[in-house]
Amino acid sequence: MPSTTIAEHAAPTRRLTAKGEATRARIVEAASALVFLHGVTRTGVEDVQREAGVSASQLYHYFGDKQTLMRAVIAHQTVEVLAAQGPELDALDSFEALDRWRDGLVALQRARHCAGGCPIGSIAAEIAEDDPDARADLVDSFEQWEAPLRSGLATMRDRGALRKDADTDRLALALLAALQGGLVLTQLRRTTLPLETAIDASLELIRSYRA
């Protein structure tokens, strides 16, 4: 099977009726919820059928196999993860904006009682070795997450809020990694302390480049 881009998986590849679109979306949402709770492997297509209230033939009509469905889940969860961070994600160009964004991430984990971890990071840990296409999709997902961090910090440097010698690409990548690792430990320990500590340490390093 030729590799396709994540954008093709986010949207239906054939033109669907409004009803078809709604059914497809219901399937992806049901699958995403199950994967978030139980992981990819423990989510059976029968579970998805039941949760979405569709037949096996309907599921097959929209997603030929489980792998195709899982790639749609990755695309869907990527959109959700980015949306959950609010429009602020695209304007992380001041220390105040970074602090608000950090508070939003922590509040979200608190609301979830620290369960589930990162919806895309967890999928990555589970299937990165067994599904190269899904891994490629996840690389794209994290690039979509890292890009606004990078551009926000670059804007801060260009505006003179950060010193000229601040390597903002490096700081953005370190911030994303800290966030991911913080989420793993927050999920395990059921407290937001690791997430807060990891992000705050990254932000402290960024602040050390204040112009």
Add this chain to the structure above:
Amino acid sequence: MPSTTIAEHAAPTRRLTAKGEATRARIVEAASALVFLHGVTRTGVEDVQREAGVSASQLYHYFGDKQTLMRAVIAHQTVEVLAAQGPELDALDSFEALDRWRDGLVALQRARHCAGGCPIGSIAAEIAEDDPDARADLVDSFEQWEAPLRSGLATMRDRGALRKDADTDRLALALLAALQGGLVLTQLRRTTLPLETAIDASLELIRSYRA
């Protein structure tokens, strides 16, 4: 089933003959290798039997069910992860030691072609929600990892290498989180750059507290 500590799972709970010990160890090693490659859910007990060259009844004799075997895998992989970092892990009490430890972690990922991610972090992401006993074991595992980071940095502060106001517990937790997140991104992107960037950013923050 009452919860047991990770130490009880690391070692056999009954006294075994030398041959029994060897068989048990072979099973745990085979299961650990399969879980590292394919995850917990995709590792069937039949796969473990075949890989270890044991019968179903032998497997059952040592590990009553898959969950018990997986807890032994977590205990085994925790010992392996800590051992892979060398005796230096228990003496991370200078900037030079921290740099050598960092280089060792990066070299290990390079040797693995960045595949597999963290042997215990990956298990965490997969089963944290579905197996509370395993989650408790993993909390212990990460505590065993964090403790030497914490005590190394505290020693540096006590010796005057770090300023008195350095919150070494916080810096140690941030370093562990950075490492975990760096491993997730390194596994996905198949380059050690995220791991290096994440750890180096943490070490840069630690250096900013140099006395």
